[in-house]
Amino acid sequence: MSKELLNALDDLETEKGISKELVLDALEAALVSAYKRNYSQAQNVEVEFNHKTGKISVYAVKDVVETVYDSRLEVSLEEAVKINSAYEIGDKIRFEVTPKNFGRIAAQTAKQVIMQRMREAERNIIYNEFIAYENDIMQGIVERQDNRYIYVNLGKIEAVLSKQEQIPNEVYKPHDRIKVYVTKVENTSKGPQIFVSRSHPDLLKRLFEQEVPEIYDGVVEIVSIAREAGDRAKVAVVSRDEHIDPVGTCVGPKGQRVQAIVNELKGENMDIVEWSEDPSTYIANALNPAKVIDVVFNEQTNSCLVVVPDYQLSLAIGKRGQNARLAAKLTGFKIDIKSESDMLAADEAEEEVGLVSTDDLVDGALVDEPIEAIVDAEEVVAPLVEDPEVEETLVADDETIEELLNGDETDEELEEQDTTED
Incomplete structure (x- = not known):
């Protein structure tokens, strides 16, 4: 059994990458507990495992004292001198107490320890493998679902997709292949736990990196993303090469690149706009497809007033205010939208009010001097x-x-x- 155990430990180290020394240390500690539990012993016990022969020996450790009060923990100086004349009070002596049938107990304990170490090693391997995919995209297969999660098989482990991270109105069926964004990887007592998302804005970023080589290479950069999962998203891009059109590159020939992303996200609409250093131009681009006449900024409140043609007011605001809301998220400005006629009426009202000054009023009557x-x-x-x-x-x-x-x-x-x- 002992030689077989040594061979098994060698194979375990080679195949699973589990250190032989760590397993032996754990095995010795487990054998001590097994000996005390099976033989109702409370004395200090040490287990020695011979790495060459594989023999397992159990030793009871006793202190050398003048007067013995507990024979399980102490030995008298007189008896110690009989063993070796060099012993003195305070020394420790090891007595071999290996039971005859201890081999069976050792084998069961060794099996439990090795299985436990294997599980721990596999958990660590899985954790180290998937921690590299944190904040990245992976493809998985939907396996099952309950009231809390949808479980997605990523190969060696199941990831969980919570309701908050799902795309609204998207139906997930078993064996469906979906792409998910890994938001967090935790190493718990029950093993690695992976949390994924379908509604995270960075999922969109990773999908563009997969479909658009220029983004992956860094020639075209995604500056900002505003997304309402399952309905509509706006993506601001900029080109580091003046000869490359960032918007056209992301759309692709006949819209093939962006269409692949739309299909993956079950029909989510995409607005790709060009980022600009000029905030006015950037905001005008962000409100696409509406045309912008003017942008007036209020630096104190980090907001702006956008003027659009009368016939495009509803288009600029969008359904339930979605277009304006996404543009505000994309640019970081609070956006207020007014039609051209309303803006002109407001300007005329201000001009009329500006003709009358309180300094020119005497008892409520307007006088020139x-x-x-x-x-x-x-x-x-x-x-x-x-x-x-x-x-x-x-x-x-x-x-x-x-x-x-x-x-x-x-x-x-x-x-x-x-x-x-x-």
């Missing part, structure tokens, strides 16, 4: 007040007004006065 008018009025009124006749008239008027306010004259008296005057 308010300050001079007030001065002239004072110059006219001042001499009149100084005139005696005018002063008497003013005093009389004041007395009449005072009498009216005090109610000294009745309505009948006032009527008689009016009749007399007539």
Whole structure:
């Protein structure tokens, strides 16, 4: 059995890449536990595995003391000297206690340890293999699904596709081949766990890298992606070579390149726009297919006002505001869209309001020269007040007004006065 075990460990190291020394260390620790469990022993035990012969020996380790209180853990100095006269108090002596039938226990323990080490090694191999695919794209086969996940077979392991990472309204059937984006790889106690996505924006990026060689080579670069999975996406691209059209390169001859991506994503619409250093041009491109007349920026709020023709207002906004929303995600600006007529009406209203200034209003009346008018009025009124006749008239008027306010004259008296005057 021992030589067969050694040969098995050699084969294990060659085929699975599992270190022989690590297995032997684990095996010795497991045999110690097996010995204590099967023989109800509590003393200090050591297991020695001969790497040449494969023989397994069990030793009980005891301390040399003057007076023995626990024979399982201690040995007297008198007995120790009989074994070897050089022993002193405090030394440790190993006594072989290998049971006759320990070979069977050792074989069972060795099997368990080797199987455990094999599982751990396979998990590590799978983890190290798939951690390299994190943030990358892979092709798998749909195997099954439950209320939480869809399980995708990636070859050596099953990946999980959660509902949040699925494309809305996409139906997954067993044995369907799909491309998924690996978002996270975890090494758990139950083995590696791989999480994949179909709705991640970087899935689109990886698909373009597969279909467009210029993107893979770095001649054309994807600057930004805005995506509403299953419905529509916008991709901003730029060319590092002035002789290469980035948009035409991504579309491909007769639209073959982008059509392959659309087919993979079950009909998701693609808008490929050219990135520009000029924010106005970039925003105008992002609102494609709508035409943009003007872009007015507000640097304080990182927003902009986009003016479009009246007949293209609904096209610029898009269905349920989708076109404007994706353009905002793509460019990083908050976008407000107005029609050309609304913008002209707003400008005219501002101009009309701008003609009247609060500085030109005196008691709510509009005057051309308010300050001079007030001065002239004072110059006219001042001499009149100084005139005696005018002063008497003013005093009389004041007395009449005072009498009216005090109610000294009745309505009948006032009527008689009016009749007399007539």
